Amino acid sequence: MIEFKLPSLGADMEKGTLLEWRVRPGEAVTKGQVVGVVDTTKAAVDVESWQEGIVHELLVEPGATVAVGTTLAVLREPGDTPEQLASARARIAAAAAAAAAPAVAATTERRVSPAARKRAQELGVDIDAVQGAGPQGAVTIADVERGAAAKTPAPADRARALRQTIAMAMARSKREIPHYYLAEEINLASALDWLRRENERRPVTERLLVACLYLKAVALAARKHPAVNGFFLDGQFRPSAAVHLGVAISLRGGGLIAPAIHDVDRLSLAGLMRGMSDLVTRARAGSLRSSEMSDPTLTVTNLGEQSVDSVFGVIYPPQVALVGFGQVRDRPIVVQGEVRPAPTVTASLSADHRASDGHDGALFLATVRELLQHPESL
Amino acid sequence: MSAGATISYREALRQALREAMQRDPRVFLMGEDVGRYGGTYAVSKGLLEEFGPDRVRDTPLSELAFVGAGIGAALGGMRPIVEIMTVNFSLLALDQIINNAATLRHMSGGQFSVPLVIRMATGAGRQLAAQHSHSLEGWYAHIPGLRILAPATIDDARGMLAPALADPDPVLIFEHVQLYNTEGALSDAWQATDIRRARVHRAGRDVSLVTYGGSLGKALLAAERLAGEGIEAEVIDLRVLRPLDAETVFESVRRTHRAVIIDEGWRSGSLSAEVSARIAESIFYSLDAPVLRVCSEEVPVPYPKHLEDAVLPQVPDIVAAVKEIVSGHD
């Protein structure tokens, strides 16, 4: 018997709303199959099962918001007896009831006075974004008017929720993580040459972007320098053997998400390109998978398209580093005593000083630089 | 009788009685000890000598009988003023008041009216123990067909009787026992006393204190104390407990967005409950905080002074209630 639980789809996720089931009772579930769609504050995510079984019972109705770890469904395995299933069912129900009781007390009811609600409507203030400073933390007219004075915008729910999520994660990052920053200008002449030649012989469907080379180089460098790859959890750094690169993707409605491409160090460039292309498309369509949301070990952001020279990013907790790439353009470089134009990019590293030192970071960036000099071996 | 002079609440009532009997020969006063003794609270002292035993009549100790006689006299064209010693004893006359006085106009299809005025003392605070300390005006305010007045000021003590007598239907006037000895200047306004409207006694922007009768003074003291802390309380004297002038309350709470009701009656099923419900029903979206009530503890009123004080609404209780709903105030 398998309890299918709501996975954490990101370190900052506490709960999710089940949007729909993709399976029905009696249906066989295979490993990696999408069994449901869950809305986090960031995106609608396809949640996969990593175990096999027959759907015995769906315990949560679409529309319900439940905490991470809540049992969503029970899968039957060969050999399960009805008695076992029934007793498991009772245990899950008891656990749910026990979880619900303190949750009610913990998630204190939000107090908003009727007059404050009305005033917020008149002023076009988003009442959920207003901090209550009244008796028992209630939102009062005065709070709403303060909020209106601060010109609190009332954007669409999704954009606002995403903004809040980003705000919380970034504020936590800057509060907890002692960042240090390094930057290195990398000559891309050979990489772009190689890329042009590659794309000439590749059909349009298999064309590569320079971002592919960045990701692969970062992944290989991270494998060599594990101090930038992993999580800082419970007061200690836990390096990750796998390299799952989070790819920062800006959304057209505003905000960004950074879902993972798995095992980038082991993917071919073509495979990586397919993964990236697919990820961007799905991220923007709002259909990401649970495994992509939950476990990037290192994030890469490419702001070069917006013509900035370099980016010093904020680390996404509990990760310990973020690699940024700026704009590629011809810049003067010195080769053997001569100034020459060459296409270059500034690669930067924001790293958590609790997990690594500047020396580690410098070695990592140097490795990225060296790898990008030999694109054919990526 | 002139405005400006300092007189007692008792004296103001007496002036009103005297004037009423001087103006209208149909007016007479009856009740226990109102004549030779001058009234239990000495309100009618001297009136027997002035108006004679036909118009100032001592009655037997039977509330049922003399209230009934008052109703009969009113039906017969007189304008009786019946004094019941205290609200506690009015319970003996409940049948006459509620089943007869309040209903006859309606049961006769408008053919009869009962232009009767019943005065009685109400309230606690004089160490008279449980049986003599009730505040039951809220009960009477439940009854259609009655008008219930609660004069809390010298002006109202002086001014309410005449319009009450002019009312073609029964009017009950509740005089809080703690008020008889209070003194104050009579203003010019008493001559135009309106027994349909509540009155704003003190203007304020932060909270509305809604009260009446013996609690008005406490509310005003609380408002004074709150003003020292930067909280401006508006104080409303309901004055007319039935029919309630809710609009005056609404108008105030729409501005202050907060209300505390102070009522010496017990909380459950009280007048304060009615006021609170009306606010919630009609101006819910003006509220910026829950409506709070300061009422008597729900026990029979005790005799010992310290316990009696503890049971009744007091100024610090009002101040505390206000602070509970006015926070973050700068």
Add this chain to the structure above:
Amino acid sequence: MTEMDADSLRQALFAALRPIAPEATPEEVRGDLPLRDQIDLDSMDFLHFVLALHERLGIDIPESDYPHLTTIEAIVAYLQQRQRGTVPPPAA
């Protein structure tokens, strides 16, 4: 495949753009100004756009021709030439 006229090409072009940048409608985008100045297209978006044109029109656009793909009208003109088999001169 029969040759498409400029209007049909323009329609196909906007249809290719729609899933990538829903805000890019014929009403919003001027045909005579560079596309990437008017809507936020990164290199991945642009690649998806080129792929979509490939799928709809069967025209394979080499990277070296990207400089031709500036304005809507320039892209239409380029696609017409590609349909006729006349390769336009390389962009400056």
